[in-house]
Amino acid sequence: MTRAPLMTRTVPTTPGPPEGFASAGLDSQPGPGTGGAVPEDRLSGPASALEESMVAALNAEVLARGDATELVDAAYTLMPSPMGELVVVVTDRGLLRIGFDTEELSAVLTEVAEAVGPVVVEDSGMTRTVVAELGEYFAGERRSFDIALDLRLTRGFRAEVQQALADIPFGSTMSYAEMAAHLGNPKAVRAVGTACAKNPIPLILPCHRIVRSDGSFGNYRGGHDRKQWVLDFEAGSLPLTG
Amino acid sequence: MKKPPFDELVRTHSVRILRFCRSMHAQPADAEDAYSEAFLAALRGYASLPEDANLEAWLITIARHACIDVHRRNARRAIPVEQLPEPVGTGPGNTWSGGFSLGGRPENPGQGSEGEIDVFALLWRLTDRQREAVAYHHVWGLPYAEVAAQVGGTPAAARRAAADGIAALRRMIEEERP
Known part of the structure; x- marks a missing residue:
């Protein structure tokens, strides 16, 4: 069951989609003297960029x-x-x-x-x-992270795998089988793969550093191209981004 | 069914709440204070809100209370005068107790900071009854039966007040044009 009522008003006063709140810019507003200024549009139509930035600033202040x-x-x-x-x-x-x-x-x-x-x-x-x-x-200025982690999005063997990922240093890789063996459970290769695919904190828990024994990549939450990019980046084959 | 993340409410409703506050406060700074107060109240209440609660009803209640609070605070801060002004023409049955005129009229109605016509400033040239009917129906989206429950009178009268208000705003926008 999805919860649609959030997105709908009791009485839709304009036909525009409620999502329009997020995207309308100043350009979409009729400028002075352009004609056709309907007060209802300003009262209940899509948010202007000014309104969007105002609520963002007020929320941040609170x-x-x-x-x-x-x-x-x-x-x-x-x-x-x-x-x-x-x-x-x-x-x-x-x-x-x-x-x-x-x-x-x-x-x-x-x-x-x-x-x-x-x-x-x-x-x-x-x-x-x-x-x-x-x-x-x-920016190429940091190879390990000094950040407290909240691991409430993972549990069990997956959590064990994900935490062990932190032991694989920047720039090196390990195979799924090696990780399974490292955890004393050499038959759990597939479970290691699942744990990597469901890693809640990629990059910080570097699941990208686990690759298949044949050197191919395996699954990555961000997709194949991102895994390739970050492995190349850590191997030093990419220019540093400023 | 778990409640949606609070952020979803913010994205869907925050601009509408700000607009409602602008419809209830002549001074934009007061509207911003009321908005901030409503945001904090929502933040504070959301965790304990029942999962089957009516979010629309909850939000309008929070927005109304925040606006009332800011009006009360301003009223307390106001310099005492020998004779209090009469609440301006809100009529009987007005649940806002006429308090929305305490902020005074904006200094420069109709002109936004960028030369754009600011329809929320123009609202303050309407009668209080028209402005509130427009606020509850057009800005917030309540049906006329519920608008009437908020501002008093019959649904037909609320519809008429809102229609008159919109017609007046349309004329003002035409006049404001260079």
Whole structure:
């Protein structure tokens, strides 16, 4: 069952889709003197860029207050990277989730809300440290991370695999079979593969450093091209991005 | 069924809440205060909101209370005068107690900061009854029966007030044009 009522008003006063709130820019507004200015459009039509930036600024101001922070279950930020836009999600315990843009943002946030609580907000303050360290990583200035992790999105053997990933150093790789053996469970090659494919914190838990015994890549949450890019990047065959 | 992430509410409803606050406060700064208060109240209440709660009803309640709070705060801060002004023409049955005139009229109605016509400033040239009917119906999206429950009177009267308000706004927009 999906929850549609959120997106609909009791009485739709304009035919435009509610999603239009997110995308309309100033360009879409009739300028002065262009004719056809209907007051209803300004009252209930798509948000202007000015309105979007105003609510974002007001929300950020509220979230920056100390008493607001403790109301938040998880905070996320969208950050650009050479691997495309990343969503970074943190809680008061640490980094919970990194998502590539191969995943729907709403699906990532729903997964987060179901695991840690519904108060999930966009906020650049709480994610600042993680975003900074990832920026240094992509700039070639950082090879390991100094970030507390919140592992509530994983459990059991998968969690064991994902935590062991942190032992594979920058620039080197291991096979799925080697990881299974490393964990004392040499028959669990397939389970290692699944754990890598479902890694909630790629890059920081470097599942990209696990490859097939024949050298081919295997599954990656961000897709084959991103895995290739990050392995090439760590092998030093890519120019550093500024 | 778990509640959707709070962020989904923010994306879907925050601009509408800001617009509602602008319809209830003559001064944009007061509207922003009310919006911030509503956002904090929603943040505070969302975790304990029942999963089958009516989100629309919850949000309008939060927005209304935030607006009332800001009006009360402004009223307390206002310099005492010997004779309090009468609440301006809101009529009987108005659940807002006429409080929405306390902020005064905007200094420069109709002109946004970028020379754009600011329809939310023009709202303050309507009667309070028209403005509130427009706010609840056009800005918030309530059907007229519920608008009437908020502003008093019959649904037909609420419809008429909103229609008159929109017609007046349309004329003002024409006049504001260079």
